[in-house]
Amino acid sequence: MNSMKSAASKHLRFSTSPSKPSSSLPWISPLQFLKTTSPKPDPRTETTITLSETQRKPKFISHESATNLIKRERDPQRALEIFNLVSDQKGFNHNNATYATILHKLAQFRKFQAIDAILHQMTYETCKYHEGIFLNLMKHFSKASLHEKVLEMFYAIQPIVREKPSLKAISTCLNLLVESNQVDLARTFLLNSKRNLNLNPNTCIFNILIKHHCKNGDLESAFEVVEEMKRSKISYPNLITYSTLVGGLCARGRFQDAIDLFEEMVSKDKILPDVLTYNVLINGFCRGGKVDRARKVMEFMKRNGCHPNIFNYSTLMNGLCKEGRLQETEEVFNEMKKAGLKPDAVGYTTLINSFCRAGKIDEAMELLKEMKENKCKADVVTFNVVLGGLCREGRFQEALVMIERLPYEGVFLNKASYRIVLNFLCKEGELGKATELLFLMLGRKFLPHFATSNELLVRLCETGKAVDAGMALLGLVEMGFKPEPTSWSILVELICRERRLLPAFELLNELATT
Secondary structure (H helix, E strand, O other), X not given: OHHHHHHHHHHHXXXXXXXXXXXXXXXXXXXXXXXXXXXXXXOOHHHHHHHHHHOXXXXXXXXXXXXXXXXHOOOHHHHHHHHHHHHOOOOOOOOHXXXXXXXXXXXXXXXXXXXXXXXXXXXXXXXOOOOHHHHHHHHHHHHOXXXXXXXXXXXXXXXXXXXXXXXXXXXXXXXXXXXXXXXXXXXXXXXXXXXXXXXXXXXXXXXXXXXXXXXXXOHHHHHHHHHXXXXXXXXXXXXXXXXXXXXXXXXXXXXXXXXXXXXXXXXXXXXXXXXXXXXXXXXXXXXXXXXXXXXXHHHHHHHOOOOOOHHHHHHHHHHHHHOOOHHHHXXXXXXXXXXXXOOOHHHHHHXXXXXXXXXXXXXXXXXXXXXXXXXXXXXXXXXXXXXXXXXXXXXXXXXXXXXXXXXXXXXXXXXXXXXXHHHHHHHOOOHHHHHHHHXXXXXXXXXXXXXXXXXXXXXXXXXXXXXXXXXXXXXXXXXXXXXXXHHHHHHHXXXXXXXXXXXXXXXXXXXXXX
């Protein structure tokens, strides 16, 4: 009570003091006052300033900040919450950028139901949209094999963007359908576009049709499209047209026709080839087992002032590697470096593969070291080649050490990495190491190949390792593996023969409940 009086008298003295006018007292809202459970002394001036600072309005999130927040968010649900939250701000309306960003984020995670809801919302907005939103969605739907949705996105352009789809949109939609081999949908789409959009096919659209025919090996139809292009007043065969045809001819083994067409392109239509066109020829000859012809194409390039790029060299190296021509592969690799080109992971991997195939694993390891020194990051393909090379030379321990440490160095191995080594270990009867690797695989959530798993179980049983076989089987079953009846019967027979009936019953129960 005394303290309350003291506080009241202090407040009274403070409020009536001539040096401190009553207007200087801090204002306390009724809500704040009701929350007070006991009288408190007046806050100091410093505290008053702090309160005014904390009562500032929250910072307004701009469109640019909103798009950046959504882009950085890894959880699509959280991204959608951010999208909805910023729209609650007074005076904020979503624009093309924010809609494009959230739709892209949702498409990445295949949240197609949420996409439909947002597209429905967009029809009621007055902001100006660009068709790029729908081109991006078409690509995502195509990857998900939702081909009807690809068409749906195309037909949504006009009502939402409020403009007719451009030729780029038509080309994108047609190309996605053709790439997915949706021939009927592509044909219907083209007919509708000609009728409803007054479409006059341009060179790009003709090239898509040519690519489709070449991909299916129908070169006759491809050349018919070319003739139609030449008759058309708005299109004519270009470098892409000829490159596609040359690639189609090479794929069918018609190398002389490919060369003749190449010469026709240069002499008759006056179209100069670029490095990509040359690469089509180089790749075609290499795939057809005519690496010497591919080398001549490379020499022809240089003589005509077209400097080979890293892809040209890598393609030629790959062809030489497949034929086991290690010395020539190394020569091309060194020539590439002398030309001032920095080898990429593909170039290095090709030469490493050549060394591994020739049994020169130490040279391959030196190249791997060189890659690291040159800050060229080896990928999982490179390491799989090295792992295979080590195993072929019987250097299993080095392969196992590599598999163990690589994930800790930021290298994401795939199931093939483990299967390569496990298959070799089983084949060579290294059952102890194979079991060790199996448990490492299962711990990292990688399931071995079905045949290899059965083979390992049988091998363990045949060598009397019932405990290892049982543990291996339990680990495999937990990952969804179901052994072949023969593998299972061999294991149960071995356990029973060793008078270990309880483990046998436990295994039976485990399999029965999966």
